Amino acid sequence: MTALPNPFPNSMPKGYQALVDEPVFEPARHLALEAPAHIWTLADFGYGGDVIAATPSRVAAAGPFRLLSDEGVAAVQAVCRALREARRMEEGQRTSSYVPGAVYRSRFLRDLTNSPEIAIFLSEIAGTRLLPHSMPSQQVYINYAPDDLSKAVDNWHVDSIGFDYVLMASDPATLNGGRFEFFRGTMEHAADLLGTQVSELTEGFADDLPAELVETIHFPGPGYALFQQGHLVLHRATRLFEVAERITLVPGYVTADQSGDDPTKVERITTWGEPGILAELARHAAWQSGVKLESLIEQLPIADDPEVIVASLRNATADIDRLIASLEEKT
Ligand SMILES: [Fe+2]
Numbered sequence: 001m002t003a004l005p006n007p008f009p010n011s012m013p014k015g016y017q018a019l020v021d022e023p024v025f026e027p028a029r030h031l032a033l034e035a036p037a038h039i040w041t042l043a044d045f046g047y048g049g050d051v052i053a054a055t056p057s058r059v060a061a062a063g064p065f066r067l068l069s070d071e072g073v074a075a076v077q078a079v080c081r082a083l084r085e086a087r088r089m090e091e092g093q094r095t096s097s098y099v100p101g102a103v104y105r106s107r108f109l110r111d112l113t114n115s116p117e118i119a120i121f122l123s124e125i126a127g128t129r130l131l132p133h134s135m136p137s138q139q140v141y142i143n144y145a146p147d148d149l150s151k152a153v154d155n156w157h158v159d160s161i162g163f164d165y166v167l168m169a170s171d172p173a174t175l176n177g178g179r180f181e182f183f184r185g186t187m188e189h190a191a192d193l194l195g196t197q198v199s200e201l202t203e204g205f206a207d208d209l210p211a212e213l214v215e216t217i218h219f220p221g222p223g224y225a226l227f228q229q230g231h232l233v234l235h236r237a238t239r240l241f242e243v244a245e246r247i248t249l250v251p252g253y254v255t256a257d258q259s260g261d262d263p264t265k266v267e268r269i270t271t272w273g274e275p276g277i278l279a280e281l282a283r284h285a286a287w288q289s290g291v292k293l294e295s296l297i298e299q300l301p302i303a304d305d306p307e308v309i310v311a312s313l314r315n316a317t318a319d320i321d322r323l324i325a326s327l328e329e330k331t
Pocket of ligand 1: 157158159230235
């Protein structure tokens, strides 16, 4: 049950303005893909067979690895600075710590995050075929350090999507603080230490965790990244001690293998309020169900067994039913 990428929408959500005068993405010039320095498996984190069996990749995290060439770094930095400035103008001069909808605003970032070269590279690391996320809003977030130095760049959390990488776009050598860290343990263990439930780990926790279970990623330079199954890896970016430019990109991915449960936290995402995100969720559910319906057409035995038929149809349309239930609850 493997899928092709969900096509990009034909229209753009209201409220976003596309950048003009940006570089044109060229993989041969802008990418410099190199193998990750380290790979941590789900078993290394202490996950058991049930969790490992439920996801098509046994990798929890991998990195750091080089992703952008020097020219790619310069282009990404220029686009991210222009987008931050545009967002500042939208918000009436207030600074913002992230830019949503970046693939609608920047053709360069859309082409970068939809690059087949990167998807193939990450698929080799993950050991399963990965595709750019089926929701364009999840194909990349750009995060900037908050101007308030007392605040963490990002508190401990797990992601609402299955797979992503964190790309250090600015120069990490200029940072005092602003470390990227992950907890090398299970979500149950993290929830226990933080005094919460696993289902709450998306929310962000400012507490410290035992140093011996925390891995700090030392990015060797701008353009290096860490890949993770973000829904199973608790991570954070610590506060800066001095004002500095800290820009990270977080491009999201889905697995082409649609036989397992969807790690996308659909119910949570319905509350985010970004322009067009409910239609994106509908396209995501339709894409998943489409893959499952095609598989049903190929594989359903030609036999008159109502129980098997109902179970097969229910399984194929479960993603759509789940979204309908969630949206009906909101209205
Ligand atoms: Fe995250």
